[in-house]
Amino acid sequence: MITLMMLLAGILSPDAGYDQVSAAPVQPTAVVQTAQYASSTPDQGIRIATAVAEPSVSDAVYEDHQHTYSTLNGVSLEDSKADLLHKLGKPAEIAQTQAGYTEYRYDDLTVGLMDDGLIYYISxxxxxxxxxxxxxxIALNKQEITRALGKPQFTADDGEGYNNDFYAFKVFTDPDTGHIVSADIFDVWSQ
Incomplete structure (x- = not known):
């Protein structure tokens, strides 16, 4: 398959007389800046192609992303139920939601867990x-949130927020008054 792809790309010619092709894997987001070719000798029967990859602009943008939106008040969406209990201890209350999640409620923090014990949201x-x-x-007022994170990336009837394609930070507001109710992080793929 690699040989066919190299033939189609024009890196190899069909009559090169090679026995083996060696190529280093290249990341799909990489941009090839230079390529070097070693010609084969009749006794080697080998043609080697190497490529030097430079990071693309999209890689740099992702690396410069300021927030992961995965940890709120010391609890991470990647924590397990055991991690949560180790960090915060026994919750003041454990309750089932109408949506079927188990909530561990602490004084100033609520953590929603799925049936498998993974954290779905932190509020x-x-x-x-x-x-x-x-x-x-970050103080829980719109001016401080905007100062810290910039203009919201999405809005909804019940608030506005930011996301990084994996996790979201959302400021929930009362639809009637517009006042902040809570600030939450959650896994955008679990919705």
Whole structure:
């Protein structure tokens, strides 16, 4: 298959007389800047192609992304139920939601767990006054959130937020008053 692809790309000619092709894997987002070819000698019967890959612009943009939106007030969406209990101890209350999640409720934090014990969402009520999002302290008011994170990337009837294709940070608001109710992070693929 690799040989066919190299033939189609014009890297090899059909009459090259090679026995083996060696190619280093290239990341799909990489841009090939230079290529070097070693010609074969009759006794070697080998033609080697190597490529030097440079990171693409899209790689740089992703690496420069300021937030992962995966940790809120010290709890990560990647934590397990055991990690949560180790970090915060026994919750003040454990409740089942109408949506079928188990919520571990602490004084200023609610963690929603799926049946398999994985964390689906983490919610901080407005009464907490502030959140720590990925290590950054942010007061729970619209001006401070916008100052820290920029203009929201999405809006909905019940709030606005930011996402990075995997996790989202959303500020939930009361639809009637517009006042902040809570700030949550959640896995966008689990919705």
């Amino acid at each position: 901080v009520p407005v009464k907490a006054g502030a959140v720590e999002l990925d290590g950054q302290h």
